[in-house]
Structure formats: structure tokens, C-alpha cells
Amino acid sequence: MNKLKRIWANKWVRFGVVSLIYLLWFVVWPGNLWLLPGLLVIYDIYISKRMYRLFWQRHKERKRTNKTYRKTAEWIEAILFATVVATLIRIFFFEMYVIPTPSMEKSMLVGDYLCVSKVAYGPKMPNTPLSFPFVHNTMPLSQTKRSFVEWIKWPYHRLRGWSRIERNDPIVFNFPHGDTVALVEPSNDYYLLLRNYQRAFGAEEGRKRLLDQTELVYRPVDKRENYVKRVVGMPGDTILIEHSEMRINGMPQADIPGKQYNYVVVTNGTPINGETLSEMGIARSDTYYDAATNSYADLPLTAENAARIAGMKNVVKVVKREAQGADPDIFPFDERYAWNVDNFGPLWIPRKGATVALTLDNLPLYRRIIEVYEGKKLDVKDGRIYIDGAPAEEYTFGMDYYFMMGDNRHNSLDSRYWGFVPEDHIVGKPSFVWLSLDKEKSFPGNIRWNRMFSRIK
Template structure:
């Protein structure tokens, strides 16, 4: 056995063996997997590291000698080298394998809670190559300690390219994606969606005047796909599906979608005048921010799961429970056109585009697909005297270049999702939410704020 390890050590000590193994791994990972032949330029660098050592003689040997002479230089450079190494490794892991994400809102409760820290798998659907490779590490779109200074450069911009993954997005998957309507941002009011604010201005002042006034009052900026806000929702519709919501009940291709066990709807709860104990809400997992109470009518308005709904109905001081169902048309709901009197609880039918499929274009179907044609797939679109023009030519059909998805939150009445801003393009998909590795309750103090029972729990 000792002789075997001695031979193995001698074999691996050969510089040509090291060069061959490292080159093979590099080609499989960075060239074959990414499909980028330009990365073959890295092979001469590997050759120099293990064989020719030109850079070592010109630079690194002097650096090594200086480290030997100066203890201060050695210590400081050890820290620099460690930081650079950690940054490179962490960046590669974040791009190709997985990324951390924290739940900021209650749109996915009770499946996911505010304060859940998730591991998001990039290989589930295949990692996508960054659109803006020149960026400050470990931040998203804004520099640390700043609300406005961008953390990336658009000097180099790469087109959309996704590597091979383990599978495709399926109905029911909990997916992290770049916010489609986040391509344009009001720098001084980033919490508001630009298009929602624009519609309000145009409804008040007219189309042209409203846009001009908005541009005067705010700094309007554009963000590339990979630097838009990250959202997390459940995929309820995949390419080619037709979805419809009737009185808050979702159907896909004419069939009811299986209910998510912890899905929530909003309910009105009438009491006999005696308030519900706050400890009861805490035991049910209802967040303080989600409790709305009208003291004049003794009525609560609270999101409830099916399990919590049964508990509420059995309470002695509860006289009536009624689910909230939106009835009036909501102009904030997609496709934001008076032709369609939809709302969040009565929506559709709506067909979800798939790559290579075609759709008839007319003034009635255009509201559904205008953003896709103009923004997501980069065409010039105009309507003149009732005729639709794409890239200057009359068009009565359009063929889609990408697949699209329809996303909804499990907290149905407290979720800004595809019902409000439409389809999610495939190039916006970031990854699949895999498991919760840490969970902190914002309504409690340390150490009781740690939700131990949720740690390292898979997401369904």
C-alpha cells in the first residue's frame, strides 16, 4: 500500500499530468458546459502555470522573494490572496451552483415565511451566464451603503445564455426570478413599480403629458435582466398552458390545480364584540402585520390557511366567517386594458406563450403580448390607424422567441404576481428554491426569534 501511494504521488507530481488533468476539467466546465469557445484562451494560462512558468519568472518569483524579505508584506499579502481566492470561489459557486435568498414579504406564506433564508439551486434549471459580468462582488444592483449608486458596469453585456441543468420549470415549483417589470426603475421611489406609477400619471394627465411629468419628477433608469429585483413565487402555468381564475379558484387547461396545503386566502371574521386573543394568532402563525381589525364593526380581515380557517370557525366569540372575493374590475390587473374587466380573483382565460408558437395579432389580443414583443424580445412595435406594425412592417401574427411562465404567490390576496404584471420570460428565471437553512421571526427578539423547526427544511 505504501508503495502504491508513493507511485501515485510521483505520478501526480509530474507537471504534464497536472496540466492535462486541470486542462480537461477546465474544458469540460468552462468551455463545454458554457458553450463559449472564447474560454479556450484560458488553456495557454494553464500551460504557463504548470509548464512554461513565464509569468512566475517575470512576476511571481519577485513577489515570493519580497514576501521572504518582509514579514509585514508577507502578512498583508496573505490576507489579500485569501480574500481574492475566497471571492473568486464564492462568485463561481454563486453563478453556477447555488445562491442565498431571504424572504422579504408575506406573499408566499405559509409555505415560506418572512425571515426565511433559502438556498436557491442554479443547476435545477441550468445556471444562466450573467448579462453584466463586470460588477461588484456579493451585491445585486446597488453598491453597499447606497440606495442609488449602481454596482455594475454595462461596458460588457452578454446575451442570454443558459447552461444545461437537471430539468425544466414545472407546475408547482417555487421559483426565484428577476422581476420582469423591473426593467425600468424610479430611482427615488424604487419600492413602486414604474409602470404602475406611469399608468396613474397617464390616467390623470394624459399619455404624453403624464410620461413627461413622471420623467421630470423622478430619475428614470434601466436595469439589465440579471440586475432586476429577485422575486419568489410558485409557478402555476408553464408554456402552452391556459389559466383561468374564477372566484379565486385557479384552473389550468380547464382542470383545477391541486390546492397547496398551506395556501392562504383573505377572510372577514365577525366577532360578538370580544376580541380574539393575540396569543391565538401567534399560535396560528399569523404575523402582526397581517392582522387588520375594525373596532366599530368588530371585524377582522386576516389571511388564513384551510387549517386555521377551521380553528377560527370553532371559536366561541366568532359569529361569521366569509372569504374575501374581489368583484369590481381592477385596472392594476394584467393586461391593464379596459377591454378586459378582470381582477385578482376573476381572471382569464389567458394563454401562456411557448417558444416557436404563433399567435394572431389584433387590437384585442395585442394587450396580452405587447410587452413581450417590445420589451422582452426587442422589437419595435407601433399601431397606426388600427394596423399593427412590428419593425416597420404590418403584422397579423407573431412567433415567440422564448418560453414564458405564470407565477402566483401562495398568499393569494397579498401577492404582487403575474396577475398584476404578466408573464415571466425564461431568461428571467434564476433558480429553484431548494430548502430553508435559517429562519428568523421579525416579531420576536433573539434568541426566541430563531425558528428552529424550519431550519434545513425542504420546500414543497
């Protein structure tokens, strides 16, 4: 041990070890050669000590002789150290995320606090590295003031991870339609809001009225809201939903435990016991009973719970909901695609390097990819498609894309509503629930002890 201490006391040994760690972690792994000048700082700390003589020596002397200065400096140093460490952990290793909606029930519940692994698929380097710590896209106590500046913009770059994305993985990602936010309703999809205005007032007048009512803000990829869904379609897959059942490349989707749909449940006039519904994990807000029709209009049920309710003596009928007709708010928002949440596709999911023939008929499927996600200039003139000013009859995709859906199929805003999720929007993989709070109960009864530190499947 004493020999190791003597070796470590050598300034060149310490410089070499710290430099190697710095090179591997911050230069080689991220592939950021522009961080090489950091070696000069390490050299100064351990070898030349010029900055030490110019600043740190005076700083340490003032701390020794001035009590007020010492106390203030110690607080500042502790805060800076904690901020740097927490930021590095969030970027490279894991981040916390809370489930705000029931779109993933029964796999993940409203009030679940998740630990999201960044190393599962590889940490994604931030697009906007200069930002206020510990917040996402707005400053504390504000819904409008941005928490970041775009003085430095980094292109998409993902480090090597432990595994690859697999079909049916739950994934946290940046909301693809979150590039534009209407501050009048910052939590809602701007493009859905715009379509509603345009249906009511016409294309141009609807856009004008919305812009007159609210300010719009733009957010880069890493500052868009975080969503969590399940990957049901991989790059290169063809998906089809018929009567709410999904087929992938012609085969039925693998069973997902806890997947649920909305059902109409008709009784003989006697409601189902509330405790029974609670035992099934159905929130009170989802159990409205209409005494006039003796029915529950939209009861979210798994197949097991639907069978259990159908066997109750006071239940007359249990019917799964199914959307009818074309839904104008379903991707790709074009009358040529008469799809809805229960009847959707077939749809091919783009794969990096794959080439697709472009036509005016299939352009609605891929237009946002080309214009927004891959940054090309696209125009349609005289019935012809132009990309970056040149006529285009085909397009080769620069990224992989994914199709995401919630396990609560009739209560999930997912890829059926906004299309593909680009690979540069992937944040990480939920690993486990570290805390779970039931919003319908008060403390301490609101703590779901059985979910604490449970793995996400």
C-alpha cells in the same frame, strides 16, 4: 500512493488534468468558446512559466524578504481567492435569498433565508459579468450607484440542469418589470407608479411629472430584483381564475398546502385570543380588530384556519374576500380585459416556437413580450400591426413564458399584476430554509428553530 505522487509530479500530467477540468467546466458546459484562451494561462503556469519568471518569482522573493509585503500580499491573496470561489459558487451552484414579504405564506415566511439551487434548472450565465462582488445591483450603502458596468454584455444562455420546471414549483426569478426603476421609490413597480401618475394628471402630463420628480435607471435582466413565487401556469397552458379558484386547461388547480386568502371575520364583540391567532401562524400586523364593527377586515387564512375560526363560539361570520369589478392595475392594463385578482382570464401562456394570430384586441397581452423581452420594434399604424417595419398578422415566440402566483393570494404582487415571466428571468429553485427569523420577536426568541433546514415544497 507514491506512484500516484510521481505521476502527478509530471508537469504535463498536471497540465492535462487541469486543462481538462477547465475545458469541461468553463468551455463545454457553458458553451463559451471565447474562454479557450484560458488554456494559454494554464500552459504558462505548468509548462512555459514565463509569467512566473517575469512576476511570480519576484513576488515570492519579496514575500520571503519583506515582512510587511508578505503580510499585505497574504491578505490580498486570501481575499481574491475567497471572492473568486464565492463568485463561482453563486454563478454555478447556489445563492442565498431572504423572504422580504408575506406573498408566499404559509409555504415561506417573512424572514426565511433560503438556499436557492442554480443547478436545479441549470445555471444562467450573467448578462453583466463585470460587477462588484457579493452585492446585487447597487453598491453597499447606496440605493443609486450601480454595482456593475456594461462594458461586456452576454446574451441569455442557460446551462444544462438536473431537472425541468414543473407546475407548482416555487421559483426565484428576476422581476420582469424591474427593467426600469424610479429612484424616488426604488422598491416599487415603476410601471404601476407611472399609471398612478397618468390617472391623476393625464398620460403625457403624468409621465412628465414623474420624470421631473425622479431619476430613472435601467437594469439588465440579471440585475433586476429577485422575487419568489409559485409556477401556476406553464408554457402553452390556458389559465382561468373564477371567484378566486384557478382552473388550468379546464381542470381545477392541484391543491397547494398553505394557500390562503383574506377573510372578513365578524365576532359577537369579543376579539379572538391573540395567542390562538399566533398559533395559526398569523402575524400580529395582520390581526387588526375594529371594535366599532366587531370584525377583522382582512385576516389571511388557510382553508383549515378559516374552518377553525368559524367554529369558535365568539365568531358570528367568516366570509372570504372577493374583488369586484375591473381593476386597472391588473394585467394587461386595458379596459377590454375587465379582470381582477379573483376573476382573471382566460389567458393563454406563450410557448417557444408557438405562433399566435396578432390582432389589435389581443395585442395588449403580448406587446411587452414582443417589444421588451424579445427585443422587436413594434408599431401600430392605421389599424395595422408592424414588427421590425414589416406588417405582422401573427407572431412566433422565441422563449417559453410562465405565470407566477403567490400562495398568499390576496397579498401577493405576481403575474396578475405584471404578466408573464420569460424563461431568461428564471434564477433557480429554493431548496431549503437555512435560517428563519421572526421580525416581530427579539433575539433569541426570533429564531424559528422548527424551520431550520426544512425543505421548500
